[in-house]
Amino acid sequence: MTTTPAVPPAPVAVCSFIPDYVLRNVAERGGDDDRRAALQALATSGTMRSLRVQAEARRSVLPRSAMPEITTALAPPTKERLIRDAENTANLRGPIIRTEAGPASADETAEAAFERLGATWDFYFQVFARNSIDKAGMPIEGVVHYRRGYDNALWNGTQMIFGDGSGRLFTGLAHSLTVCAHEVSHGVVQYDGPLVYQGQSGALNESMADVLGVLVEQWSLDQPVGQADWLVGREILAPGVTGKALRSLAEPGTAYDDDVLGRDPQPGHMDGYVETDEDNGGVHINSGIPNRAFTLVAQRLGGRAWEDAGRIWYASLGHERLLPTATFRQFARITRYVASTLFGAGSRQVSAVEEAWDGVGVQL
Ligand SMILES: [Zn+2]
Incomplete structure (x- = not known):
């Protein structure tokens, strides 16, 4: 039974x-x-x-x-x-x-x-x-x-x-x-997922939406990684607002710096992780960390980001081991596991995933 x-x-x-x-x-x-x-x-x-x-x-x-x-x-x-x-x-x-x-x-x-x-x-x-x-x-x-x-x-x-x-x-x-x-x-x-919209799992939820959002754009333009700007919401800042978009996946914290909107608060490394009760525990803030990890994998692998890097991230989202309350570290381990399943344990894809998480300070 x-x-x-x-x-x-x-x-x-x-x-x-x-x-x-x-x-x-x-x-x-x-x-x-x-x-x-x-x-x-x-x-x-x-x-x-x-x-x-x-x-x-x-x-x-x-x-x-x-x-x-x-x-x-x-x-x-x-x-x-x-x-x-x-x-x-x-x-x-x-x-x-x-x-x-x-x-x-x-x-x-x-x-x-x-x-x-x-x-x-x-x-x-x-x-x-x-x-x-x-x-x-x-x-x-x-x-x-x-x-x-x-x-x-x-x-x-x-x-x-x-x-x-x-x-x-x-x-x-x-x-x-x-x-x-x-x-x-x-x-x-x-x-x-589903990924609970709070704290690290919430930031992973936001990050998945950002990553998949930019992949849709890159795919529709048939854009190679080297040409991607990794910006989300490039078109929506009104004229007069100082900034280039609402978020930058490759360079979190640099999207805008404006008198009225304030400054983009996203960290791109665990050293800058923001502990806050606001924003469901910083879901739109700390998402900068897994966002940047994804861009590091994609840049390391080259080609089209939706192919290997996107496949690893998407399969990790749907993976049976992903808990609704997953932390960055738990998600990172799943991406490594998925990369080795898809491409082999000693593959360059696995190395790229390991280096990327190390690059943003998430220990595997
Ligand atoms: Zn969102």
């Missing part, structure tokens, strides 16, 4: 793209309009968080065995996208303004989101043979024009939600492929 393992607690997360600590800086330092926008965004992420808790609580009733695993037999791979218009309100069930069958929408933002969510679906299917977020053909649903001038993008467990940005701090979130792919990848992490 076998005993049924306990179902791990489902992660509770609202994965908003702009972290609360950035919005808090704006609320403290910005002009009146910026302060208002930042406070509204902060209040909304609080509301979303409680909605997400309810959704996760419902989902956690399902035993894991009830979730689809072998998917090709369940559903043929078909890309299915739909875009809703929140019409500058908080309504997430607004009119559908774009579907897979078309026609194209006159709304430029809807088309931008549609195209980028499609590129993300293509990446997962063509690179990892994954049939959508849940591996079972789940439609990818985007909501555009969420609220008015809303400075964020979110994954709420079932939908990608895009604000238009205030235009003073952030702009055009749906026009950024790395933002769209980051949010979809939170869905992938939710189904594969």
